[in-house]
Amino acid sequence: DTAVSQTPKYLVTQMGNDKSIKCEQNLGHDTMYWYKQDSKKFLKIMFSYNNKELIINETVPNRFSPKSPDKAHLNLHINSLELGDSAVYFCASSKGAQFAETQYFGPGTRLLVL
Amino acid sequence: AQSVTQPDIHITVSEGASLELRCNYSYGATPYLFWYVQSPGQGLQLLLKYFSGDTLVQGIKGFEAEFKRSQSSFNLRKPSVHWSDAAEYFCAVGAAGGGADGLTFGKGTHLIIQP
Numbered sequence: 582d583t584a585v586s587q588t589p590k591y592l593v594t595q596m597g598n599d600k601s602i603k604c605e606q607n608l609g610h611d612t613m614y615w616y617k618q619d620s621k622k623f624l625k626i627m628f629s630y631n632n633k634e635l636i637i638n639e640t641v642p643n644r645f646s647p648k649s650p651d652k653a654h655l656n657l658h659i660n661s662l663e664l665g666d667s668a669v670y671f672c673a674s675s676k677g678a679q680f681a682e683t684q685y686f687g688p689g690t691r692l693l694v695l
Numbered sequence: 696a697q698s699v700t701q702p703d704i705h706i707t708v709s710e711g712a713s714l715e716l717r718c719n720y721s722y723g724a725t726p727y728l729f730w731y732v733q734s735p736g737q738g739l740q741l742l743l744k745y746f747s748g749d750t751l752v753q754g755i756k757g758f759e760a761e762f763k764r765s766q767s768s769f770n771l772r773k774p775s776v777h778w779s780d781a782a783e784y785f786c787a788v789g790a791a792g793g794g795a796d797g798l799t800f801g802k803g804t805h806l807i808i809q810p
Contacts, residue, residue, distance in 0.1 A: 585738075614798075622783055624739075624800040671738055684798060686731075686738035 584608050585687040587672050593693045594662055602657045602690045604672030611677055612636075613655035614684065615647060618669040630655050631677075662694045697722040697788045699801035707807040708776050716771040716804050718786030727789040728769040729798075730760055734782045742784075745769065756780070781808045 585606045594600055606613060614629040628647045629636050635647065644660045659666060669689045675682035698721045708714050720726055727746050731739040743754025750762040760771045769786060786801040 622733075622803045622805075624785065624803075626798060673739075683729075683741050683744060686740070688738045 585672055585674055585685050587670075587687040587690050589690060590688065591691050591693075593695065595695055596662055596664060598662050599658070599660045600662060600692070601659070602670055602672075602692075604655050604657070604687060606653055606672075606674040606685070608674055608676075608685060610674040610685075611652065612675045612682070613649070614673040614675075615655065615657050616671040616673065616686075617641075618671060618689070620668070624671070628655075628657075659692075664694050667692055667694045697726070697799050699786050699788050699799055701784075701786055701801035701804050703804045704802070705805045705807065707809055709809045710778055711775050714771075714773045714776045714780070714806070716784050716786075716806070718769045718771065718801060719767050720769060720786070720788045721767065722788055726769075728760075728762060729787040729789065730754065730758070730769075730771050731785045731787060731800075732756075732782050733785065733803075739785065742771070776806075776808055778808045778810070781806055 588603045612629055612631045615627045616624050617627055618624045627641050628638055630649045633649045646658045648656045669691050671689050672687040673684040675684045700719045702717050729744045730742040732742050733739050742758045743752050743760055745752050745762045753759050758771055758773050760769055762769050783803045783805050785803045787798050789798045
């Protein structure tokens with residue numbers, strides 16, 4: 582069984598559209614994260630959720646909004662997509678909120694905005 | 696705020712040769728250090744981590760890393776690389792108490808294995 586899964590794996594869309602990426606973990610972890618990896622492979626954390634509460638929120642545009650219906654899911658909604666949003670988005674989870682905990686990553690969602 | 700520097704963007708190593716990937720960090724307190732590997736088209740997999748104790752840590756796939764506080768370094772090593780080790784390697788530092796600094800990644804080192 583996949584520990585952290587993301588759907589879709591690939592997403593191609595037009596500028597201005599609204600899209601969502603889903604993430605699910607079956608590890609029983611309390612904390613989930615979203616990372617953005619740009620074209621130069623640089624990884625930067627966007628959000629994390631612990632027990633359904635946002636605990637960090639980096640300087641990302643408010644067009645991005647994480648939604649956690651339950652502890653096992655953290656979905657990423659993106660409104661009014663822009664060309665610069667093209668990237669690979671990784672979901673991750675960890676047992677606890679402290680960043681000393683090992684984070685387990687999903688396979689990534691490759692988003693291309695045309 | 697913490698930061699991580701991986702000085703080598705690309706490294707080419709012959710199969711069977713030894714490997715060392717460099718990582719330097721900046722953090723005010725004792726850091727929590729990680730090495731992750733990303734194979735082409737895949738997510739990140741944890742190779743090893745250092746929290747405290749023995750400064751030489753062993754990981755999966757035959758990798759090890761040594762924490763050197765005096766040099767603010769956490770270099771990754773492998774005595775003999777295999778073609779399957781070709782991947783992107785990321786060093787990361789985490790804040791001991793969690794919080795807004797979060798897990799900070801270096802920009803990665805792309806490892807190429809020559810036959």
